[in-house]
Each structure stands twice: as structure tokens, then as C-alpha cells.
Amino acid sequence: VNMKAPLLLILTVWLNTQYGGCALSSSCSVPPSKWCSSLDSAIQCGVLKQCLESNFTRDHKAADPIEVGLYYESLCPGCRMFLTQELLPTWVMLSDIMTVDLVPYGNAQEKHDGQKYTFECQHGEQECLGNMIETCLLNMTQAAFQIIYCMESSADVIKAAQSCVTLYDPSLQWGKVMNCVNGNQGNQLMHLNAVKTKDLNPPHQYVPWVTINGKHTEDLQQKAMNSLFTLVCSMYQGSKPAMCGGAKRHYKSYCDKE
């Protein structure tokens, strides 16, 4: 009796389960093109892992995008850093699975003064101006995120504004932006930012203050500050985009040389 035969059989079955089908078991009766067509055939043909993975990267199961809210003020150094180094780069890479809501107001104070509101900002008049320019841009142009990124990554946020607008939305006249900034439109929009910020629950204690799907916890804040990219990828319930690295994870099934 050849004692090696059962051992070889066991090894084959083991390899099959371990390495997802280097050795095909005899119950695989469908052609390779159909291996992934059902869970049963994938298991029978020992290619379950591969099928799951290829389905994973091929079919983009859609889910609600992750909503990232940022409550900030235009001249706060921590806000500028988060906006330029975490939020905007993440949005550029993951815009398929996330939305961004920028609320420039932060620790400002609002007073009702007749028909208008007046605002006082933590870092002075210039910050109020920066907040107002950004608020108007968010209302006026599709390129607002790019322009705000450009402003916040410049040495002088306010001075950079006009050239950032020219760069990212040449069709938008600076005069129009300033009409909004100095007029009733900007005043009303900033009031909405004030209301939105005051309505935060829990109330914000510092800026940048991050919300994820409308929610703020210390844990989410910490994770967002460490790597918003990782947080958004991990929270997204649909099929992860290739950017998230899901496609790269399983390529370590080898068939050893005997």
C-alpha cells in the first residue's frame, strides 16, 4: 500500500482551502469563466477568495457618501493646517464617497444690529473678512473648495484671495465677490453660518471642529485629525474605491514550488 497517497490527498484539500484553488477539487464542474457566477461554484472550484475580491473591485456597490463637516475660521492656524493637509487632499481623492460642508465662522460672535448682523472674530477684522470671502465663494462658484484651499495655503490668506479666484474660476469677477462680501447677501449667509454653528450638538469647544455624518465625538475628531482619509475609507459602507487600498490587500496567495 502506498502510504503517500492519503497524505497527498489531505495536502491537496488543505492547499485548496488555504490557497484558494491551486489544486482543483473534482467537484468543480463549471468552466473557469463561470467560477465566480455563484457562491457554490466559487467554493467548489476553490476560488472563493478570488471571486469575492474580483467582485469587490468590479461592482461598485453604492452607499451614502460620508458627510464631513468642518466648522472653522479663516485665520486659525490649526484650521488652516487641517483644511489644507487633511480635508482637501482627502476630498480630491475620495470625492466619490464623501461630501464636504465648510462652515467658516468658528468662534466668532454675532450681534443683531437693526436690519443687519455684525460679527466679531477671534483673530480680528481680517479673519471676519476671510470668513466672509470664503462664505460668498461657497455660494457663488463650483470652484470654491479649490479657491479656499489656495487661500488657506498661501502666506497671506486675504491678499491671496483675488489671484486664487482668477486662477480657479476666471469667469468669476472679483467685484462680484466683493459685492457679496460688503452687501446684504454676505451678511445673511454669514448669519446662517452663525446659526449652524450655534446649533451644533454637542456645542463646539474649539476649532477646527469636525462632524462626520452630522455627528461629533472626541473619537471621530481624533481619527479625522490623524487621517481623515483612513476614517472616510473605513466608514464608507459601499464597495471601497481602489484608492482606499481594498484592491491591494489579498495578493499574497502563492503556489509553492514542490
Ligand SMILES: *[C@@H]1O[C@H](CO)[C@@H](O)[C@H](O)[C@H]1NC(C)=O
Ligand atoms: C459575484 O457577483 C455576481 C454578480 O454580482 C454574483 O451573482 C455572484 O454571486 C458573486 N460571487 C461571489 C462569489 O460572491
Ligand SMILES: *[C@@H]1O[C@H](CO)[C@@H](O)[C@H](O)[C@H]1NC(C)=O
Ligand atoms: C446662495 O445663497 C442664497 C441665499 O442668499 C440661496 O438661496 C442659494 O441657494 C445659495 N446658492 C448656493 C449655490 O449655495
